Amino acid sequence: MTLIKACIFDLDGVIVDTAHYHFLAWKRLADELGIAFTPEDNERLKGVSRMASMDILLEVGGVTLSDHDKERLANKKNTWFVDYVERMVPEEIFPGVKQLIEKLKEKGIKIGLASSSKNAKTVLQRLYVEPLFDVVVDGTMVKNSKPDPEIFLLAASRLGIAPADCVVFEDAEAGVEAALAAGMKCVGIGSRDQLGKADRVIRTTSDFQAADLATLAH
Numbered sequence: 001m002t003l004i005k006a007c008i009f010d011l012d013g014v015i016v017d018t019a020h021y022h023f024l025a026w027k028r029l030a031d032e033l034g035i036a037f038t039p040e041d042n043e044r045l046k047g048v049s050r051m052a053s054m055d056i057l058l059e060v061g062g063v064t065l066s067d068h069d070k071e072r073l074a075n076k077k078n079t080w081f082v083d084y085v086e087r088m089v090p091e092e093i094f095p096g097v098k099q100l101i102e103k104l105k106e107k108g109i110k111i112g113l114a115s116s117s118k119n120a121k122t123v124l125q126r127l128y129v130e131p132l133f134d135v136v137v138d139g140t141m142v143k144n145s146k147p148d149p150e151i152f153l154l155a156a157s158r159l160g161i162a163p164a165d166c167v168v169f170e171d172a173e174a175g176v177e178a179a180l181a182a183g184m185k186c187v188g189i190g191s192r193d194q195l196g197k198a199d200r201v202i203r204t205t206s207d208f209q210a211a212d213l214a215t216l217a218h
């Protein structure tokens with residue numbers, strides 16, 4: 001039996017509720033464009049890159065724009081998102097996340113962060129948790145966004161751990177698909193309806209205990 005050697009965490013929606021800030025910023029842009037945009041539509045944006053999210057939003061609204069306009073509007077959305085991030089306080093980290101990571105480290109488990117966001121480093125700094133991670137991989141370092149496995153494979157290779165010995169924590173359907181395509185185990189954070197393909201689905205990150213890793217051994 002092979003034990004899990006590394007845990008790779010998504011950021012937005014797994015470590016902190018920045019997924020909600022992304023939603024609020026996209027919703028504001030949708031309102032400006034006269035696009036009806038619901039939390040259900042937002043599920044499709046989770047985990048995917050900024051420009052891929054822009055395309056999904058326009059598809060929802062049946063709107064076509066030039067690349068130049070798409071770029072301009074995505075930048076506008078990012079300005080609003082960054083405003084939220086700048087007002088964040090360290091206490092916004094989800095309860096139990098820090099303790100879980102510390103416990104995993106005590107067991108000798110390597111810890112990675114793999115986020116599609118180009119703002120990941122800033123969010124980690126706001127929470128004062130950057131030093132908890134052995135490796136941080138973000139949207140500035142990959143070509144292909146989740147559901148492509150690139151980001152998780154890069155995190156595993158930088159950690160020096162084989163993909164099969166990694167478990168990913170993800171709140172996005174695209175992220176669960178990416179983790180499985182990378183040949184990794186996956187714990188879904190959220191609802192079974194959306195994340196049912198994961199090896200295990202829990203409501204919040206703190207529902208996972210370090211001892212639960214043994215159940216994911218293969």
Ligand code: BG6
Binds near residue numbers: 022046050116119139
């Ligand atoms: C992911 C979020 O983590 O990052 C997506 O789940 C977001 O909602 C994506 O679109 C890109 O983020 P950013 O900060 O680079 O626009």
Ligand code: MG
Binds near residue numbers: 013171172
């Ligand atoms: Mg996420």
